[in-house]
Amino acid sequence: MNKAVATRIHPTAIVDPGACLADDVEVGPYSIIGADTDIEAGTRIGPHVVIGAHTRIGARNTFFQFSSIGEAPQDKKYKDEPTRLEIGDDNTFREFCTLNRGTTQDAGVTRVGNNNWIMAYVHMAHDCQVGSHTIFANNAQIAGHVYVGDYAILGGFTVVHQFCRIGAHSMTAMGTILLQDLPPYVMASGNTAVPHGINSEGLRRRGFSAQAIAAIKRAYKTIYKSGLSFEDARAAIVTEAIGFPELQALSDFLSVPGRGIIR
Numbered sequence: 001m002n003k004a005v006a007t008r009i010h011p012t013a014i015v016d017p018g019a020c021l022a023d024d025v026e027v028g029p030y031s032i033i034g035a036d037t038d039i040e041a042g043t044r045i046g047p048h049v050v051i052g053a054h055t056r057i058g059a060r061n062t063f064f065q066f067s068s069i070g071e072a073p074q075d076k077k078y079k080d081e082p083t084r085l086e087i088g089d090d091n092t093f094r095e096f097c098t099l100n101r102g103t104t105q106d107a108g109v110t111r112v113g114n115n116n117w118i119m120a121y122v123h124m125a126h127d128c129q130v131g132s133h134t135i136f137a138n139n140a141q142i143a144g145h146v147y148v149g150d151y152a153i154l155g156g157f158t159v160v161h162q163f164c165r166i167g168a169h170s171m172t173a174m175g176t177i178l179l180q181d182l183p184p185y186v187m188a189s190g191n192t193a194v195p196h197g198i199n200s201e202g203l204r205r206r207g208f209s210a211q212a213i214a215a216i217k218r219a220y221k222t223i224y225k226s227g228l229s230f231e232d233a234r235a236a237i238v239t240e241a242i243g244f245p246e247l248q249a250l251s252d253f254l255s256v257p258g259r260g261i262i263r
Contacts, residue, residue: 073126
């Protein structure tokens with residue numbers, strides 16, 4: 001290790017010889033980096049952070065103090081199999097975040113994409129698949145095997161049941177309890193969660209046209225206000241998606257069997 005690299009790793013930090021860190025990775029006081037860990041350029045690890053074994057972390061991520069990243073899943077069936085956690089680029093993880101590795105009951109990998117903003121005390125359990133550009137506010141908690149689409153926003157203290165799916169561009173209010181799937185674009189709140197229209201302001205900020213937002217609003221009414229059965233509403237949205245590609249994500253989401261959508 002050359003002198004320039006050594007100055008970026010605090011002398012109280014413990015880095016396993018089997019870890020692979022880019023030369024400019026910063027590791028703060030009393031942090032621990034496990035074996036079989038890859039950390040790419042520009043990543044900053046604050047003090048008292050634990051990065052568990054079998055973890056891959058991309059470029060330019062920031063981990064604040066007291067986070068536990070890539071430790072064993074909280075699953076009684078887990079028998080120390082070599083499962084993994086994979087994190088993309090340009091993510092921020094604030095204080096006391098916990099992200100667990102996958103299990104052999106699923107793909108064996110927990111994944112987080114790029115450009116996510118993860119606030120304090122967030123928990124992402126084993127086998128979760130989190131997209132890119134999401135926001136998890138303080139104390140948002142997702143159980144095992146949860147899917148979260150791109151640009152989803154989880155309000156503070158949102159709690160998500162295992163195997164639920166959260167669609168792209170959706171949004172939950174503070175204290176929301178999700179026991180079923182949340183379709184793309186839909187806003188939800190409550191215990192248990194109920195729908196409250198679509199995330200129009202978020203879609204406008206992301207460049208969706210007025211025509212596309214209007215089509216998504218019509219699709220929302222088809223699902224929640226028309227009185228149609230779920231299957232009939234889904235079929236109607238499949239037809240509408242021919243003219244509006246933005247509806248394809250909603251159509252695809254509704255076509256995948258899950259825990260049923262919130263009502």
